[in-house]
Amino acid sequence: MSVQVLSGQLLLGLINGAFYALLSLGLAVIFGVLGIINFAHGAFYMVGAFAAWGLATYLDIGYWPALVLVPLALGLAGMGVERLMLKRLAGLDPLYGLLATFGLALVLEGTFRQVYGSSGQPYPVPEALQGGVNLGFMFLPLYRGWVVAASIVVCLATWLAIERTALGARLRAATERPDMAQALGLNVPLLVTVTFGVAVALAAFAGVMAAPVYQANPLMGSNLIIVVFAVVVIGGMGSLSGAILSGYGLGLAEGLTKVFYPPAANIVVFVIMALVLLVRPAGLFGRVN
Amino acid sequence: MRLSPLTSLTLVALALLLAAPWVVYPAFLMKALCFALFAAAFNLLLGYAGLLSFGHAAFFGGAAYVTAHAAKVWGWPPELAILGGTLAAAALGLAMGALAIRRQGIYFAMTTLALAQMLFFLFLQAPFTGGEDGIQGVPQGRLLGLIDLGQPTDAYYAVLAIAALGHLALYRIVHSPFGQVLKAVRDNEARARSLGYEVDRYKLTAFVLSATLAGLAGGTKALVFQIATLTDVQWQMSGEVVLMTLLGGIGTVAGPAVGAFLSVGLESALATSGLPVPAVIGAVFIACVLVFRRGLVGEIGARLKIRL
Numbered sequence A: 001m002s003v004q005v006l007s008g009q010l011l012l013g014l015i016n017g018a019f020y021a022l023l024s025l026g027l028a029v030i031f032g033v034l035g036i037i038n039f040a041h042g043a044f045y046m047v048g049a050f051a052a053w054g055l056a057t058y059l060d061i062g063y064w065p066a067l068v069l070v071p072l073a074l075g076l077a078g079m080g081v082e083r084l085m086l087k088r089l090a091g092l093d094p095l096y097g098l099l100a101t102f103g104l105a106l107v108l109e110g111t112f113r114q115v116y117g118s119s120g121q122p123y124p125v126p127e128a129l130q131g132g133v134n135l136g137f138m139f140l141p142l143y144r145g146w147v148v149a150a151s152i153v154v155c156l157a158t159w160l161a162i163e164r165t166a167l168g169a170r171l172r173a174a175t176e177r178p179d180m181a182q183a184l185g186l187n188v189p190l191l192v193t194v195t196f197g198v199a200v201a202l203a204a205f206a207g208v209m210a211a212p213v214y215q216a217n218p219l220m221g222s223n224l225i226i227v228v229f230a231v232v233v234i235g236g237m238g239s240l241s242g243a244i245l246s247g248y249g250l251g252l253a254e255g256l257t258k259v260f261y262p263p264a265a266n267i268v269v270f271v272i273m274a275l276v277l278l279v280r281p282a283g284l285f286g287r288v289n
Numbered sequence B: 001m002r003l004s005p006l007t008s009l010t011l012v013a014l015a016l017l018l019a020a021p022w023v024v025y026p027a028f029l030m031k032a033l034c035f036a037l038f039a040a041a042f043n044l045l046l047g048y049a050g051l052l053s054f055g056h057a058a059f060f061g062g063a064a065y066v067t068a069h070a071a072k073v074w075g076w077p078p079e080l081a082i083l084g085g086t087l088a089a090a091a092l093g094l095a096m097g098a099l100a101i102r103r104q105g106i107y108f109a110m111t112t113l114a115l116a117q118m119l120f121f122l123f124l125q126a127p128f129t130g131g132e133d134g135i136q137g138v139p140q141g142r143l144l145g146l147i148d149l150g151q152p153t154d155a156y157y158a159v160l161a162i163a164a165l166g167h168l169a170l171y172r173i174v175h176s177p178f179g180q181v182l183k184a185v186r187d188n189e190a191r192a193r194s195l196g197y198e199v200d201r202y203k204l205t206a207f208v209l210s211a212t213l214a215g216l217a218g219g220t221k222a223l224v225f226q227i228a229t230l231t232d233v234q235w236q237m238s239g240e241v242v243l244m245t246l247l248g249g250i251g252t253v254a255g256p257a258v259g260a261f262l263s264v265g266l267e268s269a270l271a272t273s274g275l276p277v278p279a280v281i282g283a284v285f286i287a288c289v290l291v292f293r294r295g296l297v298g299e300i301g302a303r304l305k306i307r308l
Helices: A003-034 A041-058 A063-084 A094-116 A142-164 A166-176 A178-183 A188-214 A220-235 A240-260 A268-279 B005-022 B026-049 B057-072 B078-100 B105-125 B152-174 B177-187 B189-194 B199-225 B235-248 B255-270 B277-291 B295-304
Strands: A132-134 A139-141
Touching: A003 A041, A003 A139, A003 A142, A003 A166, A003 A188, A003 A220, A003 A240, A041 A063, A041 A094, A041 A188, A041 A220, A063 A188, A094 A220, A094 B105, A094 B235, A094 B277, A132 A142, A139 A142, A142 A166, A142 A188, A142 A240, A166 A178, A166 A188, A178 A188, A220 A240, A220 A268, A220 B105, A240 A268, A268 B078, A268 B105, B005 B026, B005 B152, B026 B152, B026 B177, B026 B199, B026 B235, B026 B255, B057 B078, B057 B105, B057 B199, B057 B235, B078 B105, B078 B199, B105 B235, B152 B177, B152 B199, B177 B189, B177 B199, B189 B199, B235 B255, B235 B277, B235 B295, B255 B277, B255 B295
Parallel strands: none
Antiparallel strands: A132 A139
């Protein structure tokens, strides 16, 4: 096997891993503050890709503005979802949150499917990132390099913001003891709403970045979110760094499988999940609750 | 003799269902009955053990594939083909359940969904399932050598008998000592454990029973409709059975069947409307979760203060 093939597949794996990491990080953040699993996270990612495509097609707004505008807009929409829907489910069994967001995912996916069918809408790679560089052992398309780099930066920034800043400390306080944090003067409901919005913005950001790689396709979200669920079960949602690391790790594992045994590539994450459940039921980075 | 509300309602429902093929299309009724059994089997897990499985399509669709393959390729008679599908679902339930019960709550739901998706990809690639085409033109044959499943009315009564037996079995399970322990586990797992019950065993048994009956529903569906496809194993199918149960009433005996009839009816009414069916179903889902969590039967039962 040539080094080119191996490194090419590893890069593809790393790109998949970048999306797994961005989405599982968002899921972990939401789980932290709301205690629910957001099934609609994949749908927000899909809407993000479509929003970028729509901005370019109807308003002639390019990739770079979209990369900022789309997460902002969808983040706001996410806050609306939290206020109108999820807030009403607070205090109930978290399964209801899963079911409500599942319904939301069906609504979003069903609507886009009705309008755009099941085929993808092509989205061009931005001009500045067309072409590639020869690294000697492999050819690196610039856009793919950008996706990996940008996702790492965004994941790290989110992690730092939550684990290392004063605002993050407040958020963690509100997560651990909402009543106590509220008594000390923190606006906990606002904090929760904003956090949910930020997590949705992360998914939308991933969606915009995915548009030039995978096209904007109504089904892209549900295909991704189920794999991300497996990633989250493997990593455990107890730690944010765990969610990020397992995202990239499993993307790489998928890439490697594509090199050595292609038919198993789309089930390898699930197989790893089954193995982890057998050996370490709490997940690789999880705490037993 | 005084009949309980549930018994008298069951008798009325049975009488209606016996007369139904003169009024309603048998194909619609058979579909609704298969889904009623599927949803009731699912409800054993969610309603009585408190476990939300998001992967029940694996058992429904898995059994459909096995039944269809056995009847078409191996030439098995219908009763054996259905039995084969049901047992395959039971085995699958044992494997998936053993893994999934290692995690609780929301992780359990995600684990079942992921395992079912793995199975979906396996069925997509396996040579015997026919990929995107599925297994079509499954021979119907004669059930027990007597009932011609090619005759819609005869097939309908056969499906009615299977669904009724399945519901009876579920009713007995729920109201047995085993069912009582299951409810104890649902309401307070730690306490049940401290009382000496091996909680994991009860959960796994419930999972396997639920998978088995879901498989019975899937195998029956594959035979009477002569087809097993990827639709039966897709995650949307797992979601649909959750909706049926929620719509009818989680943890009620009659709810899942009522929910299945409502949901199948809604879908066939929407089929010609041009509206996006999944989006409407999603909206119903949200509405149910937000304002109608007890479901139709649960709500009526709570208003009239009776157990349904």
